[in-house]
Each structure stands twice: as structure tokens, then as C-alpha cells.
Amino acid sequence: MSVIAFDEIISSSSSSSSSSSSSSSSFRTILLIHGLLGCGNDFADFAHSLASSVSTSHDSADWRMVLVDLRNHGRSTDIKGLSQPDDTINAAKDIANLVKSLEWAWPDVVIGHSLGGKVALQYALSCAQGDYGDSAELPKQVWVLDVVPGKIPTTSHYAEIEKALYKLKTVPSPIHSKEWLVDHLINLGFSKFLSEWISSSLKRSGDHETFYFNIDGVIEMFKSAKDMDYWALLEHPPKGTEIAIVRTESKLKWDSDLVERLDSLAKRETDESTGKVSVHVVANSGHYIHKDQPQTLLQIMTPKISSLA
Known part of the structure; x- marks a missing residue:
């Protein structure tokens, strides 16, 4: 089975290091997915900061940050044998195949930016549908950075x-x-x-x-990503999963109808039978929130992620 390229950042109470592979299943895993034309290294600085931040918040936790290169991107560009077509469903499946091939525990947290945000939503949906087999476990948190969860209008x-x-x-x-x-x-x-x-x-x-x-x-x-619609997933998030939408203040991308729809989902009362949606707005940021306002993003993410330890 062909697998996509990736890097790891290992952070624990005793050490913090980078590596290209590890078979240990004792870590809690945070998986980071870059956007269109990017690569895993786009998240490198933020991933190091996040690793340090969550480890400081919870000394007993061991975290693995996995930075993938999506198919057709970075070091995965020339990898042969990946399932076709080149769509969002198969891009998400690549991540599941990576986890299976390395015998890791399934990711606790999946973070996706832009195109990667759509892949993260598809990954959660496919897990919930059982597409990755009985062993697959839903992520406890899915973070979607500055991408509309529904079909993207042809602006x-x-x-x-x-x-x-x-x-x-x-x-x-x-x-x-x-x-x-x-x-x-x-x-x-x-x-x-x-x-x-x-x-x-x-x-x-x-x-x-x-x-x-x-x-x-x-x-x-x-x-493919432009045409995928995940509003139904947000309206019925899987039990035990929080879908966190992090957006900028851009009115070009986030019009009033979109904002109102998201806020309504976030304010909706939930119970233990379903997951939940949260919405976070980062001021004074461009599209690359993790680069433009990394400290603000860390302040939003760290308490939630640390609560999983």
C-alpha cells in the first residue's frame, strides 16, 4: 500500500524531538494538513509551538505532531499507487492508510487549513461512516482553519x-x-x-x-474540495467529536449568511448523544492564520487540546 510523505514532532514530559518515523502507539496524535499548493512544512513552526504549549499545559502527556504532504503536493508529488481519482475523499483516505500502515493510534486531533480543512472534515465523515474499517476511531477534535464547510461559490x-x-x-x-x-x-x-x-x-x-x-x-x-459540502456533518456532528471552525474577519469569504449559520450551530444545545460545533474568530489575520496570528491560535487551541490528556 502506497502512503503519503510525512514528518513527526514528538513532544513529551521528558523530551521534544523531530523524526521521520515512529512505531510507538503510546502518543496522543495531532495531525496537521496543509492547504492547496502547500506542504507539511507549512505547519512546522506552528506545530513546534503547539507541541510545546500542550506539553507545558499537561506535563504527563506525550504528543505526536504529524505533518503530512497531501497527494500531489511536496514530497508526495511523485508517489505512485495512491487511490484514484485525485479527490477529497481519497486525500482523506490517504491519511487513514498512513495511520494503518504505521500502526499508530488513530489521531485524537486533526487540524486542516483551507483545502486541508475540507480533507479534515472528510476524514471525520469517513470515520463516522465506517469507511476505514471497524478499528478506526473518530478524532475527538477537528479544527478547520479558514475554509467554508459547504460548497464554495464561484466568486x-x-x-x-x-x-x-x-x-x-x-x-x-x-x-x-x-x-x-x-x-x-x-x-x-x-x-x-x-x-x-x-x-x-x-x-x-x-x-x-x-x-x-x-x-x-x-x-x-x-x-473536488470546492464542490464538497459538509454542512450535514456540522448539523449532526458524530458523538464525542467537536468540530471547531476558526475563521478570519474577511467578509469576502465569510458573508453574513455563513456567519449566522455557523453561529447558530455553535449556540445550539447538545447532549451526550451527539458531538458539537464551536466557532472562533481571529482578528487581524490573513488566510494563513497559523502564520499571521500563531499566538492567538495557540490561545484558542491549547486549553481544548490539553483537556484531552
């Missing part, structure tokens, strides 16, 4: 992203520098912000730059 912003991804298929190679690609995309009519974001996903290879993702694969993943 100009998302339309521009999809158009830019298709244009990448026509970019001449070799790409000599990130600056060249930024200028090239701007000349094609894309915004400077979008052009710089795409160019940040280049990797140096010899005397030129190369994409650190598979273009065709990420296009399919983007289209």
Missing part, C-alpha cells in the same frame, strides 16, 4: 485561482526564478498576490525552479 476570487492553475500548464520551462514566474503571471492578468502565492510553491532544482506539486493533480483536488 471572482476562486475563479481566478482555478484559471491560474490551468495557466500553469502552459508556463514554459525551465523556470529560472520565482521573480520571473511572478512577472509572467502578472503579465497574463493575474493579481500580484496570487502570482506571489503560486511562486512561493516553487522548489530549487539545480540552476532553475520547479513546481513542488503536480499541476493536474492539484487542479482535480481544488475542484
